[in-house]
């Protein structure tokens with residue numbers, strides 16, 4: 001297969017660890033009640049029996065109200081209700097090439113896997129026409145199996161190009177991905193966790209950062225054909241606004257109970273991760289060991305998340321009560337994952353010290369501070 005022609009549209013994924021080094025955006029702690037379920041239930045209770053409204057629990061978890069927090073599971077940037085509106089407006093008015101460009105070049109990083117597939121199909125369908133989002137989705141749905149194959153093959157090809165550029169055309173990993181690309185015509189059998197499990201055999205054969213970048217690329221693939229079909233069924237025939245809202249819904253930040261609520265997990269910050277709806281909802285009460293089979297990148301993204309949150313604490317974007325959050329969430333995650341996820345975190349004293357340094361105008365590098373504190377701990381143990 002000719003792959004060199006695809007190189008120009010290939011954008012390599014950034015290694016996840018770089019996320020923590022980015023300058024943090026200004027605080028935009030837009031309040032507003034982002035917890036629709038809790039609020040509507042509370043309101044219903046109020047009207048039923050004049051009970052006191054309790055907006056506690058997840059609605060009080062501040063991190064999910066911050067803009068630009070990376071999801072600790074998939075690692076993608078999460079949206080708030082306000083930012084979702086802006087994204088929806090960017091798609092519901094666009095047509096033809098403008099719609100295609102917006103989806104492929106600007107919005108693509110925000111979509112989660114299954115919705116990404118639907119959006120990318122719409123982009124390909126709209127290009128060179130004057131179709132709006134509704135027309136493009138309706139048209140793409142007419143030939144869903146073939147379109148599904150195209151979207152999956154595109155991701156596999158990009159991953160193959162990445163391997164060819166980094167490890168050469170004789171590398172086993174390149175040959176593996178090319179054979180997956182060439183033989184991709186099995187839309188009803190494809191199940192992404194089977195592919196990531198096969199990919200994991202190459203984990204120790206290439207540098208860690210490159211493996212992670214590759215895994216992130218593969219995670220752009222939809223979970224399976226059925227999941228994409230389900231999203232398409234929900235949006236086909238709907239208005240562009242409803243379609244766009246549905247496509248962005250999984251990108252919204254929610255509060256994930258690390259120890260599931262249904263199993264007695266508490267409504268406290270120490271048991272919460274701010275996680276996108278696309279990762280939170282399907283997990284339900286699944287154990288983290290099962291979950292890691294579906295989302296292998298969850299083994300590394302909580303570290304990116306916590307360093308980002310620590311940056312927000314040091315910047316003064318979260319209340320002082322969050323000083324102990326990193327240590328608390330580390331404990332909860334270690335216990336819930338049976339030791340498979342071990343965060344490196346900064347303790348309360350260190351965060352206060354860094355917060356004061358920041359206030360005094362000093363630059364603070366959370367990632368470097370974390371590495372330093374790990375070193376000190378190791379030395380002290382020895």
Ligand SMILES: [Zn+2]
Nearest residue numbers: 071074276279
């Ligand atoms: Zn996520």
